[in-house]
Amino acid sequence: MLTVDQLQTIFCEKLDAYKFPQNPSALYQPVEYILSLGGKRIRPVLLMAAYNLYKEEVDYVFEAGMAIEVFHNFSLLHDDIMDQADIRRGQTTVHVKYDENTAILSGDVMLIYAYRFLEKYPEDLVELTRLFTNTSIEVCEGQRLDMDFETQEEVEIASYLKMIELKTSVAIAASLAMGGILAKASSEDQKHLYEFGRNLGIAFQIQDDLLDTFGTEALLGKKIGGDILQKKKTYLYLKSLELLNKEEAARLKAIFRMEKLGPDEVQEVKKLYKTAHVDVHAQELKLVYQQLATSHLAAVSVSTDKKQMLSDLSVKLLNRNI
Amino acid sequence: MLTVDQLQTIFCEKLDAYKFPQNPSALYQPVEYILSLGGKRIRPVLLMAAYNLYKEEVDYVFEAGMAIEVFHNFSLLHDDIMDQADIRRGQTTVHVKYDENTAILSGDVMLIYAYRFLEKYPEDLVELTRLFTNTSIEVCEGQRLDMDFETQEEVEIASYLKMIELKTSVAIAASLAMGGILAKASSEDQKHLYEFGRNLGIAFQIQDDLLDTFGTEALLGKKIGGDILQKKKTYLYLKSLELLNKEEAARLKAIFRMEKLGPDEVQEVKKLYKTAHVDVHAQELKLVYQQLATSHLAAVSVSTDKKQMLSDLSVKLLNRNI
Numbered sequence: 001m002l003t004v005d006q007l008q009t010i011f012c013e014k015l016d017a018y019k020f021p022q023n024p025s026a027l028y029q030p031v032e033y034i035l036s037l038g039g040k041r042i043r044p045v046l047l048m049a050a051y052n053l054y055k056e057e058v059d060y061v062f063e064a065g066m067a068i069e070v071f072h073n074f075s076l077l078h079d080d081i082m083d084q085a086d087i088r089r090g091q092t093t094v095h096v097k098y099d100e101n102t103a104i105l106s107g108d109v110m111l112i113y114a115y116r117f118l119e120k121y122p123e124d125l126v127e128l129t130r131l132f133t134n135t136s137i138e139v140c141e142g143q144r145l146d147m148d149f150e151t152q153e154e155v156e157i158a159s160y161l162k163m164i165e166l167k168t169s170v171a172i173a174a175s176l177a178m179g180g181i182l183a184k185a186s187s188e189d190q191k192h193l194y195e196f197g198r199n200l201g202i203a204f205q206i207q208d209d210l211l212d213t214f215g216t217e218a219l220l221g222k223k224i225g226g227d228i229l230q231k232k233k234t235y236l237y238l239k240s241l242e243l244l245n246k247e248e249a250a251r252l253k254a255i256f257r258m259e260k261l262g263p264d265e266v267q268e269v270k271k272l273y274k275t276a277h278v279d280v281h282a283q284e285l286k287l288v289y290q291q292l293a294t295s296h297l298a299a300v301s302v303s304t305d306k307k308q309m310l311s312d313l314s315v316k317l318l319n320r321n322i
Numbered sequence: 323m324l325t326v327d328q329l330q331t332i333f334c335e336k337l338d339a340y341k342f343p344q345n346p347s348a349l350y351q352p353v354e355y356i357l358s359l360g361g362k363r364i365r366p367v368l369l370m371a372a373y374n375l376y377k378e379e380v381d382y383v384f385e386a387g388m389a390i391e392v393f394h395n396f397s398l399l400h401d402d403i404m405d406q407a408d409i410r411r412g413q414t415t416v417h418v419k420y421d422e423n424t425a426i427l428s429g430d431v432m433l434i435y436a437y438r439f440l441e442k443y444p445e446d447l448v449e450l451t452r453l454f455t456n457t458s459i460e461v462c463e464g465q466r467l468d469m470d471f472e473t474q475e476e477v478e479i480a481s482y483l484k485m486i487e488l489k490t491s492v493a494i495a496a497s498l499a500m501g502g503i504l505a506k507a508s509s510e511d512q513k514h515l516y517e518f519g520r521n522l523g524i525a526f527q528i529q530d531d532l533l534d535t536f537g538t539e540a541l542l543g544k545k546i547g548g549d550i551l552q553k554k555k556t557y558l559y560l561k562s563l564e565l566l567n568k569e570e571a572a573r574l575k576a577i578f579r580m581e582k583l584g585p586d587e588v589q590e591v592k593k594l595y596k597t598a599h600v601d602v603h604a605q606e607l608k609l610v611y612q613q614l615a616t617s618h619l620a621a622v623s624v625s626t627d628k629k630q631m632l633s634d635l636s637v638k639l640l641n642r643n644i
Contacts, residue, residue, distance in 0.1 A: 027466040078430060082423040101404040101469065104426060108400060109462040111433055115455045119448075126444045129451065133437045140431040144349040147423065 001306060002058065004313050007048045011041050014062050015069070020113075030094045030106040031113075034073050037089040042317070043068040043175040049310050050179025050193050053302045061182050067117035067132065068175050074110035075139055077103055082147070111136075127181050135174040142166025155233045157242075161202065169201025189300050196296040200314050203289035207318060209234040210282050213270060225266040231256045235285065236278050237269075243276035290318055323628060324380065326635050329370045333363050336384050337391070342435075352416045352428040353435075356395050359411040364639070365390040365497040371632050372501025372515050375624045383504050389439035389454065390497050396432035397461055399425055404469070433458075449503050457496040464488025477555045479564075483524065491523025511622050518618040522636050525611035529640060531556040532604050535592060547588040553578045557607070558600050559591075565598035612640055 002010075015035065020028040044065025048058045079085075080093040081103050087093065095103035114136075118128050145163040149155050176197040180190040211219060212227045213236055227234050237256070241249050252272050255265050273279065293314060297307055324332075337357065342350040366387025370380045401407075402415040403425050409415065417425035436458075440450050467485040471477050498519040502512040533541060534549045535558055549556050559578070563571050574594050577587050595601065615636060619629055 024463055024466040024470060026470055027463060078426055082426060104400055104403060105462060105466055105469075108430075108433065109459060111430065112455055112458045112462065115437060115451060116459070119452055119455070122448045125451070126441075126447050129437060129447070130441055133434055133441070136434045137431060137438070140427060140434065141346055141349060144346040144427055147427075148346060148348055 001309060002048075002052055004045060004049070004309060004316070007045045007052070007058065008041055010058060011044045011048065011062065011065055011069075014059075015041070015066070018066070026098075026102060027106055027109055030077075030098050030102055031070075031110055033097065034077055034088075034094055035070070037091050039089060041065075041069060043072055043171060046172060046197065046310075046313070047175040047179040049313065050176040050185075051183045052309070053179075053300065053306050054183035054185055061179060063117040063120040064128070064178050064182060065175075067114045068171065068178070070110050070117065071114040071132075071136060071139075072171060074107050074114065075143070077107040077110065079143060081107075082143075121182065124181055128178060131174055131177060131181070135170050138166045138170045142168070142170075149233050150231075152233075155238060157235065157238045160233065160235055160238055164205040165198065165202055168205045169198045172201035172204075173197035186301065189302075192296045192299045196293050196300070196310070196314075199289045199293035199296065200317065203286045203293060203318055206235060206282055206286040206289065209236055210279060210286070213273065214279055225263075225270070228266045228269045229261050231261065235282055236273050239281050240273050240276040240278045243278060243281070244272060248272055248275060286318070290314070323631060324370075324374055326367060326371070326631060326638070329367045329374070329380065330363055332380060333366045333370065333384065333387055333391075336381075337363070337388070340388070348420075348424060349428055349431055352399075352420050352424055353392075353432055355419065356399055356410075356416055357392070359413050361411060363387075363391060365394055365493060368494060368519065368632075368635070369497040369501040371635065372498040372507075373505045374631070375501075375622065375628050376505035376507055383501060385439040385442040386450070386500050386504060387497075389436045390493065390500070392432050392439065393436040393454075393458060393461075394493060396429050396436065397465070399429040399432065401465060403429075404465075443504065446503055450500060453496055453499060453503070457492050460488045460492045464490070464492075471555050472553075474555075477560060479557065479560045482555065482557055482560055486527040487520065487524055490527045491520045494523035494526075495519035508623065511624075514618045514621045518615050518622070518632070518636075521611045521615035521618065522639065525608045525615060525640055528557060528604055528608040528611065531558055532601060532608070535595065536601055547585075547592070550588045550591045551583050553583065557604055558595050561603050562595050562598040562600045565600060565603070566594060570594055570597060608640070612636070 020031055022028070044062075047065050047068060048061055051061045052058050076088065077094050080088055081095045081100055085093055086096050093103075094106065098106075114132070115129070118125060118132065121128055142163050142165070145159070146167055149160070149163065173194045174197070177190050177194040180193045185193070209227065212234075213225060215224060217224055227236075233256075237252070240252060244252060252269065255261065255269055258265065261269075294311075297310055297314070300307060342353055344350070366384075369387050369390060370383055373383045374380050398410065399416050402410055403417045403422055407415055408418050415425075416428065420428075436454070437451070440447060440454065443450055464485050464487070467481070468489055471482070471485065495516045496519070499512050499516040502515045507515070531549065534556075535547060537546060539546055549558075555578075559574070562574060566574060574591065577583065577591055580587065583591075616633075619632055619636070622629060
């Protein structure tokens, strides 16, 4: 069994050594650029970890990890255009560094390359591409719902949870299930790995919402309160509307209807969230998903010590203090 | 054997009956919109025609035709954003009718859907996706070269031909080869079908360049001289630079360096092209590719009468008078 750090090192070394074509350079340079910006490589590491439950040679699944990681970065690249985001991981985003047309086209080729990486596995290709295609469609649907919510006055909590499931969790779930498919795990195990990832992803996103509002800049790696500034209808916002009294809820809604928010409004929204004790509710909801994740991992039919790494990894992901 | 018109009718009826998901509607409505704008459906018709050389039940390859047609429309959709084009087939383009973010995301989901359509063929999936992925990457590379040429002072004729091959011909070639793969044609036949399509595509693009400058509006379905107005470095432009005397060539270059061209410059460029007799050269080059296409079709190991339809179709495509 390899540790999380070992898996990460193996993947990153192979990624660094991987070369996209040289030409046309204006197509492939932005691809290498965005992949060079780093990140935790959480999806390929989970894929390798799931594979490693059953098999030793994790090198074998590098290309599958690349498919997931390149897809993930494609979605970041196109999302950054849509969000008009200037900075990604502390560096200039692709559409700013190059231009928007370049970002669209290089993103497109990344999405196609994700499928090229899967060609390594002809024996499992039907199963892999079915899962991969399904997941990719769901990620687009999640991104669309996220955009729709921006202009939608009323959003239900269930819809919000569905959105984060599609936008974030299914790709994490699919990474784990792909590891299972490639290791020839039973379909039961594949299902449990998928559900472990899906619930882990939702718990992680709820934690992310919490961190964005109540975390520290050091922990988050970016400014606190970004979601509020962007008037994001997160779980914190939606649940607060339920929990607050009529006047407070009306005030919260009124702030989110303002043209542009400043630091004073961010403080006021945080105070309203605290009044609602929504952070406690969010922590509880996170725990529900965390426990669901744990129970699915427990049901995977390999020995507990083999599963220790995935268990450690989920604890690590879900225990960034706020 | 079915006729071209019959194949087109079969495909269009099935396309009209096909339903994308209802939700999120802001994701899938633009997909249905662009597919409803029509077009000759040349790629799926070629795919069905190639299949029909060997097998009767052309309904079987509808989904493969959809993969190619949806991919083609994805590329039009994203190209229209990049070109800031307002009109496509006489209708508002997606990014104008909706907005740019919608066009990016709905284009992305179309590209993924192309792969979903291929799932119908598990037995041939390895071969189909390998060809499809390769082709899609080449189309992106062609689009990138096309963009690069805009700002590039010197473009070689060979590079231009490579660009149109990648941007246009390989998808036509792949459509024919996919028909062959699905019909279990020999790999020799698949190769000849591919080469038939590749050369046909190049000939077709050269004709398209000719029509854009020397055609009639009725024939072209849009304004004549668009390529000149956009200062496109087509074969006509590049070859004229070779054929004209020094002063004339310098004048042509000077016009293409102007900020914005008007009807007077279009007329002057057309006159320079005529002086160079570049239309004759282009016709000859088109004929070379047309003959190459014909020879590859001749080499396909089915009876001549079965191949009549593909032969008729290529004549029809390549004999729009200029």
